[in-house]
Amino acid sequence: MKKMQLIIGAAILAGGFTACSNSNKEAKQDAAVLAQYVDSVDQIAPVYTAANWTEIDNGYQSRVASAEKNMSVMSADDKARAEASKVKYEALKAKYEMAIKQKQETDKVAAATPDYRQVLRGKLFGEGKIGSDMKLGFVTADNIRGTYERFVNTVDDNRNEYTREDWDEIKVLYEALDSRKNEVEKDLATKDNLNIARLKVKFAAIKSVKRPVAKAEENKDSKN
Numbered sequence: 001m002k003k004m005q006l007i008i009g010a011a012i013l014a015g016g017f018t019a020c021s022n023s024n025k026e027a028k029q030d031a032a033v034l035a036q037y038v039d040s041v042d043q044i045a046p047v048y049t050a051a052n053w054t055e056i057d058n059g060y061q062s063r064v065a066s067a068e069k070n071m072s073v074m075s076a077d078d079k080a081r082a083e084a085s086k087v088k089y090e091a092l093k094a095k096y097e098m099a100i101k102q103k104q105e106t107d108k109v110a111a112a113t114p115d116y117r118q119v120l121r122g123k124l125f126g127e128g129k130i131g132s133d134m135k136l137g138f139v140t141a142d143n144i145r146g147t148y149e150r151f152v153n154t155v156d157d158n159r160n161e162y163t164r165e166d167w168d169e170i171k172v173l174y175e176a177l178d179s180r181k182n183e184v185e186k187d188l189a190t191k192d193n194l195n196i197a198r199l200k201v202k203f204a205a206i207k208s209v210k211r212p213v214a215k216a217e218e219n220k221d222s223k224n
Contacts, residue, residue, distance in 0.1 A: 028078050034066075041056055120166060136177060
């Protein structure tokens with residue numbers, strides 16, 4: 001009977017050592033997984049959006065919860081590793097939250113600032129007439145002469161105000177207008193065609209003088 005009690009006691013003790021060993025192994029693994037996760041967040045290219053940070057934080061919370069559950073059976077080294085990972089994560093969190101806030105403020109300002117290209121298009125063709133698709137379907141043989149007049153006269157009136165970026169946009173828009181002219185030319189009255197030809201000469205003269213000046217001024221400003 002006594003011998004049997006000793007055998008049972010030994011079995012219980014062995015089971016306890018095995019459970020303890022398994023707990024220590026699990027705790028060590030949890031500390032390692034937490035550290036690897038935080039290191040990976042630190043190394044990946046950051047995407048400063050609230051949605052991305054929520055995904056990152058969800059991953060962290062599940063891993064830190066597992067580590068803290070086994071903190072009591074962690075070795076001193078593993079416990080120190082887990083604590084260091086938490087400190088590192090808090091620093092990353094502060095960095096992300098600051099960057100997200102700055103991006104949101106920048107986006108807010110950008111949304112409130114009109115696109116200079118769209119403003120320019122409105123002045124040259126009329127408000128709402130042309131969008132980013134650069135389609136000029138509204139220009140017909142009947143109104144193309146007036147469209148050229150508005151375009152060229154507006155450029156003439158503002159020739160001294162345009163930046164290099166403005167001139168680049170004007171060039172693209174003018175080429176789109178010329179392409180549209182080719183599409184409707186078969187229906188264009190001879191008188192309108194001659195007037196457009198004169199306007200094209202006027203535009204070419206303005207552009208040849210003012211566009212290089214705008215580029216030169218930009219280059220000068222960039223060197224100062």
